[in-house]
Amino acid sequence: MRVNATEFKTRVGKYLELVDKEEIIITKNGREVAKLIPAKKEGTPNADFLYGILSDYPDKNITAEQIREERIRNKYN
Structure with a gap:
């Protein structure tokens, strides 16, 4: 809103x-x-964003390192 x-x-x-x-x-x-935003929200907006960039991945068991690499790849390509 x-x-x-x-x-x-x-x-x-x-x-x-x-x-x-x-x-x-x-x-x-x-x-x-x-x-x-609500004070007691499950998760954090930053984490929600990071996991969102990998939403197309079939393997949902991803690590923070994989998220970081994908974010860097998206930024510089």
Whole structure:
């Protein structure tokens, strides 16, 4: 969900309740400035991203080293 900074400040309590269901992107002058995410979320956004780059791999038992190598390969190719 996207919400502008003025709306967020006015109704912060509402968005603190909604954040358990979805991430809240806060904008200012149409530009994203912050992201509100639940404090107790399973996993981490960084780890989710890293595993996401290997989502096409048939072998789901991958290591951190394989993720790192794939990320480097994607960046420099």
